[in-house]
Amino acid sequence: MGKPTGFMEATRELPRRRPVEERIHDWQEVYLPFDDGKLKTQAARCMDCGVPFCHTGCPLGNIIPDWNDLVFRNRWREAIERLHLTNNFPEFTGRLCPAPCEASCVLGINEPAVTIKNIEQTIIDHAFAEGWVKPEPAHKNTGKKVAVVGSGPAGLACAQQLARVGHEVTVFERADRIGGLLRYGIPEFKMEKRVLDRRLKQMEAEGVKFVVNAHIGVTHPIDDLRKEFDAIALCGGATHPRDLQVPGRELKGTYFAMEYLPQSNKVCHGDSVPNQISAKGKHVIIIGGGDTGADCLGTATRQGAKSIKQYELLPRPPDARAPNNPWPQWANIFRSSSAHEECECRDFSIQTNKLTGESGEVKKLHAVRLNWVPNPAGGPPKPEPIPGTEFTVDAELILLAMGFLGPEKNTMLAQLGVKITERGNVWADENKMTSIPGIFTAGDMTRGQSLIVWAIAEGRNAAFGIDKHLMGTTTLTKSF
Numbered sequence: 455m456g457k458p459t460g461f462m463e464a465t466r467e468l469p470r471r472r473p474v475e476e477r478i479h480d481w482q483e484v485y486l487p488f489d490d491g492k493l494k495t496q497a498a499r500c501m502d503c504g505v506p507f508c509h510t511g512c513p514l515g516n517i518i519p520d521w522n523d524l525v526f527r528n529r530w531r532e533a534i535e536r537l538h539l540t541n542n543f544p545e546f547t548g549r550l551c552p553a554p555c556e557a558s559c560v561l562g563i564n565e566p567a568v569t570i571k572n573i574e575q576t577i578i579d580h581a582f583a584e585g586w587v588k589p590e591p592a593h594k595n596t597g598k599k600v601a602v603v604g605s606g607p608a609g610l611a612c613a614q615q616l617a618r619v620g621h622e623v624t625v626f627e628r629a630d631r632i633g634g635l636l637r638y639g640i641p642e643f644k645m646e647k648r649v650l651d652r653r654l655k656q657m658e659a660e661g662v663k664f665v666v667n668a669h670i671g672v673t674h675p676i677d678d679l680r681k682e683f684d685a686i687a688l689c690g691g692a693t694h695p696r697d698l699q700v701p702g703r704e705l706k707g708t709y710f711a712m713e714y715l716p717q718s719n720k721v722c723h724g725d726s727v728p729n730q731i732s733a734k735g736k737h738v739i740i741i742g743g744g745d746t747g748a749d750c751l752g753t754a755t756r757q758g759a760k761s762i763k764q765y766e767l768l769p770r771p772p773d774a775r776a777p778n779n780p781w782p783q784w785a786n787i788f789r790s791s792s793a794h795e796e797c798e799c800r801d802f803s804i805q806t807n808k809l810t811g812e813s814g815e816v817k818k819l820h821a822v823r824l825n826w827v828p829n830p831a832g833g834p835p836k837p838e839p840i841p842g843t844e845f846t847v848d849a850e851l852i853l854l855a856m857g858f859l860g861p862e863k864n865t866m867l868a869q870l871g872v873k874i875t876e877r878g879n880v881w882a883d884e885n886k887m888t889s890i891p892g893i894f895t896a897g898d899m900t901r902g903q904s905l906i907v908w909a910i911a912e913g914r915n916a917a918f919g920i921d922k923h924l925m926g927t928t929t930l931t932k933s934f
Contacts, residue, residue, distance in 0.1 A: 456526025460498030466566035467492060474796050478755050481642035481722050483549075484792045493576055496569045497525040503560035507782045508570060511558025513911040514540045514547075514933050518555060518570055525573055534581035537574065540933065542611045542910060543653060545582070546636060548575025549645045551907045552745075558782035582652060589659035592620035598924045601626060601683040603670050603866070606634025607906050608897025609689035610657065611913030612920070615930055617660045619921055624683075625662060628669035629716075631723075634691060636906075638716035641749050643756070643792070647723070671866030685892050685920045688880060689913065690866070692858040692898035698741060702809030707816035711746045711855040718753050733759035737848040739819050740764040741806060742855030745791070750853045752793030762797055763847060765804040767837070767856075769826050805839065809852065819849040858903040877902055885919030886912070894920050 457463075469488040471477070477484050500522035508518045517536055524533035537544050548571055559567035581587050598621045602613045605627040617623045631637050633650050658664070668674045670690075679686055695710045697703070714731045721727055733754035740750045743766030754762050771788045779786050794800065803824040811817045823843035826835040860878035861867060867874070873881040873889035879902050880888055880895045887894050896916035897909040911933035921928040 456494075456500065456523045457498035458502065460495070460526075461501050461561055461565065461568075464495045464499055466499070466569055467496060468569055468572055471792055471795065477643065477792075478796050481646075481756065483646055484643055488572065488576065493573060494526050494528070497522040497573055499561065499568050500526075501561055505560075507558040507560055508555040508568075511782060512555040513905075513908045514914075515911075516540045516555065516574075518568075521577060522568065522570075522573060525577065530577065530580050530584070531586055533577045534586060537577055541574075542614050542914070543607065544574050544578040545649050545653065546607060546645070547907050547910065548572070548578060549649070550640060551905060554784055554905070554907070557784050560782075563781050587652075587656060589656050590618055591660045592618055594620050595622065596620040596925065598622065598684045599624070599682065600685045600687065600920060600924075601679045602687045602689055603679075604634060604689035604691060604897070604899070605632045605664065606636060606689060606691055606897060607909040608691075608899075608913035608916070609634065609687065610653075611910045612687050612689060612896055612917045613662050613913075614657055614660065615914055615917030616920060617657070617662045619928070619930060621921070621924070623662050624665060626665050626668040626670055626674065626679075628667070628672075630666050632664045632666060638719050639712060639746075639749070641715065641718065641753050642722045643752055644749070647719075669865075671869050676866050676869050680892075684924055685894065687886075687913075687916050687920060688866070688872075688888070688893065688895040688899055689897045689916070690861055690899050692860050692879070692901075692903045694859045694862050694878075695854065696856040696859055698806060698854050698856070700806055700808050702811065702816065705809055705811040705816040706814055707811070707850055708809065708852040709854065711742070711750050711853050714853050715746075715749060715753060718757070731851070733757040733762075733851055735760050736850040738762045738851045738853065739847065739849045740853045740855055742766065742857065743768070743800060743802070744855065744857065746857075747853075747855035748791040748793045750855055751797060751799070752791075754851075754853075755793065755797050759851075761848070762799050764800045765806070765821065766800065766802045767805060767824070768802065769824075770802040803837070805837065807844075809849070816849055816852055818846050819852065820844070820846050858898070860902055861899045885922060886916040887919055887923065892923065894923075 469485045471484045506519050521533040521536045553571040555570045556567040600621050600623050602609045602625045605625050613623045613625050717727045717730050734757045738754045738759045740747045806821050808820045809816050822839045824837040825840050875881050880900045882895050882900045894916045896912035914933045918930045918932050
């Protein structure tokens with residue numbers, strides 16, 4: 455604990471965001487630098503709380519009080535060493551994780567929680583700036599070869615862990631660049647891709663091989679991988695989007711979020727995207743109120759949309775914890791992202807009934823407001839349309855950000871014949887092995903749609919299972 459009275463002397467403070475009128479005209483990250491002195495003050499708010507619930511709130515088991523104390527004492531190099539013990543990529547989680555650790559912070563019982571996420575990001579950015587993050591190649595090669603399918607956070611974490619214990623690792627990615635959702639799902643204003651690229655350079659120096667434009671089960675037969683590699687890790691994510699089942703869905707101008715966002719990121723990379731899906735000069739409707747919807751919102755704002763509305767089927771969350779949502783559970787409360795600061799256009803309890811258009815292109819969205827009533831049988835409330843609240847709005851671009859239904863099953867998974875759970879995910883045992891010996895899985899492919907911090911933890915656990923399977927024992931550690 456850095457300072458016994460720190461939590462009583464200072465309140466929570468975060469870096470300021472760049473002015474809205476400035477940042478909506480570029481794609482740079484939105485936050486301004488944070489003074490080291492202020493950061494030390496924030497680290498000093500970490501208490502000697504006896505049972506640090508932040509450990510269990512974090513799926514990676516990050517040793518948060520330790521590196522908070524080290525930052526307060528200006529021992530930055532030790533702080534990054536402690537952080538890297540449990541988290542391969544704190545520069546990703548520090549920018550993108552919703553911070554379940556902060557929801558579990560003991561100080562959060564009756565005060566604003568410690569700014570764990572910002573401290574984490576600052577530690578790793580400081581370490582890169584000082585040149586402390588260097589390749590960590592294995593001391594000897596095991597002679598074993600592992601294929602990792604998918605280069606999102608789960609695949610990258612799995613690959614790095616395995617390479618560092620001496621396996622020959624090849625990561626296969628179906629897109630034209632490595633990174634998965636980190637590359638083509640997360641907009642630049644949330645994480646500039648230089649942050650991803652510098653970590654990939656480290657992994658390449660550690661011996662990880664990357665193969666792009668490799669759609670396993672389509673362009674590359676899965677049987678070829680089974681013949682060439684001693685083990686395979688399936689880390690392809692939950693990429694089957696939930697669709698909008700209403701009349702008019704077939705009209706041109708209605709797209710899944712993951713059809714829209716990757717094109718914007720490609721343009722930011724300098725690529726030419728013919729017939730790009732763009733919000734410029736259009737009335738935009740975003741259906742879905744989660745992080746993906748906010749990513750669409752920030753992107754559409756920067757592209758120069760004429761108007762934007764974001765509709766959520768569920769009711770507006772409360773401003774504070776409800777009685778049935780106590781600490782240290784994840785707080786189901788109303789939150790606003792930087793994109794909402796730029797364009798607060800959310801509306802809740804909205805059900806889309808149909809889409810209409812002209813000449814095959816969408817022009818209008820027809821919806822109704824809902825009342826969520828208690829379920830007499832117990833369980834979650836039920837939605838009921840409110841008579842007389844029907845309305846119609848202009849809609850020239852509709853973006854569907856309603857979540858994902860699990861992994862795609864009609865190619866690689868079907869060819870493998872792995873066991874699928876009732877929820878539609880790939881089944882795995884306690885060591886992340888699927889129903890087929892030597893085939894492992896991690897991340898959203900086995901958990902379903904989840905958080906980046908869970909993906910990294912899953913990848914680390916799969917590496918543990920693979921190394922143990924190949925060598926009979928392992929020096930790697932599990933995250934949970």
